[in-house]
Amino acid sequence: MPNFSAKLIRWHKHHGRHHLPWQGTRDPYAIWLSEIMLQQTQVTTVTPYYQRFMQRFPNIKSLALGPLDDILTLWSGLGYYARARYLHQSAQLIIKNYDGKFPRQLDLIQQFPGIGRSTAAAIAVFAFGERCAILDGNVKRVFTRHFGIEGYxxxxxxxxxxxxxxIALLPDKNAKNNIETYTQALMDLGALVCKRSKPNCMICPLQQSCTALRENRVNKLPTIKPRRPLPEKETVFLILTNQKKIFLEKRPTPGIWGGLWCPPEMTTNENATTYxxxxxxxxxxxxxxxxxxxHSFTHFKLRIHPKLLKVSAQIDSKKNKAIWLTLDEALATAIPTPVRKLLKQIESNPTFTSKNG
Ligand code: SF4
Incomplete structure (x- = not known):
């Protein structure tokens, strides 16, 4: 369907996004970073994180040499922290195996940790103008609706x-720059028009040929995942304080929040005093x-029971891979979102500020 790409390319000229911070460059590093940050995360959320990250780590070498702690601190709040760890590992692999030069072949890009087939294709398209197909969540939504494809x-x-x-819908090989515009147009159509809820079919460039619109199935597609209720887990966070400081331990990697700083954790069956x-x-x-x-993860829900406790002395942090930080320092370090929320609560808790001195 050559018409498909032609319609999107025409539409993008006036209605697509042209001024995102990672556009207008062929730097594979900048494009790679944006693609990783944009996985599961919206443009508006990503933009300030992307800008701060690029300032601190402007190229592959600086990222490869940077301490993981600093990388995680800049990632703090963006979620899915494995992405940040994989970026760091990949940058080190690029320095070691490719002399610091980002490879351009799709199969080589795809071998790095955290880069799947669609992300590799997007990097190959935007950095090197390679003719590759992407299939991220937005594109899946557009395709399933446009072609009336049932099934999760x-x-x-x-x-x-x-x-x-x-692959079949990719624009003609010979038209220069078409692959970049087409790929961006597909992404933009999914994000701006063919949205998950309330798609704006009336302004869609594909409305004439859209199966879901014609058959009144727009709200039924894409088919939702057959749902099994997520398992629920419970845990206790021991927020240990002394001298207006908070005790945080480094989480082991791999694992949830690996490499981030969190309060000690115990099961609901354990006793805080004994622990x-x-x-x-x-x-x-x-x-x-x-x-x-x-707090919800992809595969389970976590109910955290926080206990704010004053300890009799400061624990030796060196022995315990841990740190004692003031609230302000803790909020500026690499902590996951629920810990940030808890620390914010403590910040306004008069018991902490008055009794903890
Ligand atoms: S017409 Fe509607 S459902 Fe079809 S592709 Fe466009 S926005 Fe999506």
């Missing part, structure tokens, strides 16, 4: 069908009740 797009059979479409005595040889004094906090 995460299912392998449906995915194969969508990849075939993605602190056994692990740190310290006594504790409860300071104030804090409400539980819910």
């Amino acid at each position: 797009p995460g299912n392998q059979k449906i995915q194969n069908q969508l990849w075939e479409k993605a 602190c005595s056994q692990h740190y040889n310290l006594t504790i004094k409860p300071m104030s009740d804090m409400p539980p906090l819910n």
Whole structure:
């Protein structure tokens, strides 16, 4: 369907996005970073993170040599922290195996940790003008609706069908710059027009040929994932304080929040007094009740029971791969979102500020 790409390319000229901070460059590093940040995250959220990251780590070498802690601090709040760890590892691999030059072949790009087929294709298109097909979440939505494809797009059979479409729809080989414009147009159409909820079909350049619109199935596609309820887990965060400082430990990698700083964690069956005595040889004094906090991961839901406790002395941080930080320092370090929320609560908790001195 050559018309498909032609319509999108024409539409993009006046209605697509042209001034995103990672556009107008052929620097594969800048494009790679943006593509990784944009996985599961919206442009408006990504933009300030991207700009701060590029300022601190402007190229592959600076990222490869940078401390993981600094990288995670800049990533703090963006979520899916494995992305940041993979970026760091990949930058080191590029220095080691490719003399610091980002490879241009799709199969080589795809071998780096954290880079899947669609992300590799987007980098190859925007950095090197390679004629490759992308298939991210937005594109899957456009394709399933436009071609009326039933079935959950995460299912392998449906995915194969969508990849075939993605390849068949690529614009003509000979037209210069078309691949970049077409790829950006597909992304933009999914983000701006063919949105998950309330798609704006009336202004869509594909409305004439759209199966879902014609058959009144727009709201039924893409087929949603057959849902099983997410398992729920519970945990206790021990927010240990002394001298207006908070005790944070580095989470092991790999694992949830690997490499980030968090309060010590125990199960709901354990006792905080016994835990602190056994692990740190310290006594504790409860300071104030804090409400539980819910946090959702892709595969489970976590209910965190925070306990704000004053400890009798500062734990030796060197021995425990840990740090003692003031609230301000802790908020500026690499911590996951739920810990940030808890620290914000403590910030306005009079018990902490008055009794903890
Ligand atoms: S007409 Fe509507 S459903 Fe079809 S591709 Fe356009 S926005 Fe999506």
